[in-house]
Amino acid sequence: MTELENKKPTTLNKILSGLFVATILVGFLWLSIRSIGLELDFSTLLPYKQRLWQGFVMTIIISVGSLIVSLFIGSITAIGQNARILAISYLCKTYVQIIRGTPLLVQIYFFYYIIGTAWGIDNRYVAGILILSIFEGAYISEIVRGGLESIDHQQYEIAKAIGLTPIKTLQFVTLPILLSRILPALAGQFASIIKDSSLLSVIAVIELTQTIQEISADNFRMFENYIFVGLLYFILTFSVSMISGVLERRYNHEYRTNKYL
Amino acid sequence: MNIELINICKSFAGKLVLQDISFQEEVHSIAVIGPSGGGKSTLLRVIGGLLNPDSGEIKIDGIKIDFNEKALQLYRRNIGFVFQAKGLFEHLTGMENMMLPLIHSFGMNKYDAEKAGDDLLKRFGLSDEKNKYPYQLSGGQQQRIAIARAIAVKPKLLLLDEPTSALDPEYTAEVLDMLGELQNEGLKTIIVTHEMGFAKNACEKVMFLVNNQIIESGKSNEIFNAPKSPELMAFLNKILEWKV
Numbered sequence: 001m002t003e004l005e006n007k008k009p010t011t012l013n014k015i016l017s018g019l020f021v022a023t024i025l026v027g028f029l030w031l032s033i034r035s036i037g038l039e040l041d042f043s044t045l046l047p048y049k050q051r052l053w054q055g056f057v058m059t060i061i062i063s064v065g066s067l068i069v070s071l072f073i074g075s076i077t078a079i080g081q082n083a084r085i086l087a088i089s090y091l092c093k094t095y096v097q098i099i100r101g102t103p104l105l106v107q108i109y110f111f112y113y114i115i116g117t118a119w120g121i122d123n124r125y126v127a128g129i130l131i132l133s134i135f136e137g138a139y140i141s142e143i144v145r146g147g148l149e150s151i152d153h154q155q156y157e158i159a160k161a162i163g164l165t166p167i168k169t170l171q172f173v174t175l176p177i178l179l180s181r182i183l184p185a186l187a188g189q190f191a192s193i194i195k196d197s198s199l200l201s202v203i204a205v206i207e208l209t210q211t212i213q214e215i216s217a218d219n220f221r222m223f224e225n226y227i228f229v230g231l232l233y234f235i236l237t238f239s240v241s242m243i244s245g246v247l248e249r250r251y252n253h254e255y256r257t258n259k260y261l
Numbered sequence: 262m263n264i265e266l267i268n269i270c271k272s273f274a275g276k277l278v279l280q281d282i283s284f285q286e287e288v289h290s291i292a293v294i295g296p297s298g299g300g301k302s303t304l305l306r307v308i309g310g311l312l313n314p315d316s317g318e319i320k321i322d323g324i325k326i327d328f329n330e331k332a333l334q335l336y337r338r339n340i341g342f343v344f345q346a347k348g349l350f351e352h353l354t355g356m357e358n359m360m361l362p363l364i365h366s367f368g369m370n371k372y373d374a375e376k377a378g379d380d381l382l383k384r385f386g387l388s389d390e391k392n393k394y395p396y397q398l399s400g401g402q403q404q405r406i407a408i409a410r411a412i413a414v415k416p417k418l419l420l421l422d423e424p425t426s427a428l429d430p431e432y433t434a435e436v437l438d439m440l441g442e443l444q445n446e447g448l449k450t451i452i453v454t455h456e457m458g459f460a461k462n463a464c465e466k467v468m469f470l471v472n473n474q475i476i477e478s479g480k481s482n483e484i485f486n487a488p489k490s491p492e493l494m495a496f497l498n499k500i501l502e503w504k505v
């Protein structure tokens with residue numbers, strides 16, 4: 001630990017490096033924009049701020065909704081993949097393979113127009129959340145399965161030896177260890193959900209991307225519109241990675257003292 | 262404590278590991294010795310209720326063990342089990358490891374559990390280690406905390422599966438001293454061990470397990486001084502060959 005601490009960069013070093021990277025990035029962007037003679041005027045977005053806000057909120061709602069449903073689907077299918085009943089195991093594995101092996105765009109059309117129509121799901125927001133959840137659930141399934149497999153079997157043997165019930169074993173052994181291991185991957189997946197939700201614009205779910213497409217058809221300021229919307233997505237995903245950093249520290253046993261029982 | 266094993270059989274994937282194990286003794290401390298693969302760990306896990314035998318019965322003080330999962334959960338709470346290595350929950354500190362069974366298996370409140378954990382850790386000189394995670398502890402410290410956790414619940418019987426075989430000689434002495442002390446206080450123990458000195462001097466009885474069967478058992482000084490079976494003689498000769 002001390003060895004690591006000694007190697008920690010100084011604050012001055014951090015600030016200088018940060019400034020350096022920022023200068024390079026901004027300089028590169030500015031040069032590019034200048035060289036094609038582009039004049040950016042973000043005030044053109046002002047009249048649409050109400051709609052942008054609504055789209056922004058809708059993207060958050062869809063992402064959080066999908067995160068919750070996909071965690072549920074992912075956990076169930078992760079356990080299902082190792083089920084003793086072969087049919088269940090095959091079902092879960094097939095689901096993961098097919099979903100991970102096809103593009104989200106294809107799935108959106110397929111599920112919305114064929115499955116959704118057949119089963120009478122015509123609310124596009126509900127449909128959107130479900131489709132995105134089915135898609136992301138397959139990736140979460142693999143994350144959870146990998147996490148479960150990485151837990152040393154002896155940990156369960158100890159739980160058994162001290163007489164813990166299966167439910168308490170899940171609560172006090174499996175989940176805390178699992179969570180500390182898969183939290184970074186889950187946070188990454190949540191960032192993907194936020195970005196992937198933009199594809200739901202193809203079934204006219206009025207989230208951020210659809211909103212900006214509509215605005216573009218109105219003001220024709222493509223560059224400002226898409227740069228701005230990119231920034232909004234980045235604000236969301238960056239917040240996720242910040243929050244995940246905090247959670248990781250809380251769940252990672254190496255940082256934590258005496259918070260658990 | 263009277264332990265009775267009646268025709269215990271166990272096989273893994275068709276391979277016989279315990280064959281008609283029968284045994285009855287008044288137990289204070291028994292050392293289980295024998296060559297690798299002889300079935301020692303398997304037998305210990307069966308006695309600890311961690312593994313169901315294919316057939317046979319176990320009686321503790323005349324009471325038959327019920328091998329149904331609910332009954333076993335209760336049974337295990339009265340038995341301490343110490344593993345060869347990595348016997349602590351990796352996501353909990355030493356202290357939390359002590360408290361978890363007290364709180365969640367025994368329903369003790371947090372305050373009492375902390376007190377009980379504290380007392381035991383202090384007694385075995387582990388107070389400085391209580392807020393450390395297993396990966397921050399030496400093998401010997403981990404093992405002593407694992408033993409402290411096992412006895413915190415005041416088990417009727419403590420089972421140990423080669424608790425020192427993953428340790429350096431220095432740590433081995435540390436752990437064996439602790440065990441000897443507990444045995445002197447009357448804690449009933451069954452220990453699988455390769456430490457013949459400990460088996461001979463600290464354990465009252467010895468069970469010699471080889472090729473899925475108990476070949477010989479009895480008082481430890483008799484067993485070591487006058488082995489009867491050729492298998493045990495050969496085993497002891499081999500083991501003592503490199504002793505100083």
Ligand SMILES: Nc1ncnc2c1ncn2[C@@H]1O[C@H](COP(=O)(O)OP(=O)(O)OP(=O)(O)O)[C@@H](O)[C@H]1O
Nearest residue numbers: 273274278295296297298299300301302303304423
């Ligand atoms: N879960 C299991 N599945 C399959 N075979 C097993 C299992 N556990 C043990 N065995 C087999 O049973 C036999 C006895 O194993 P056991 O661990 O009881 O031996 P042991 O006497 O404790 O040996 P050691 O001194 O090396 O620990 C071995 O041949 C082993 O391969």
Ligand SMILES: [Mg+2]
Nearest residue numbers: 301302303422
């Ligand atoms: Mg063994």
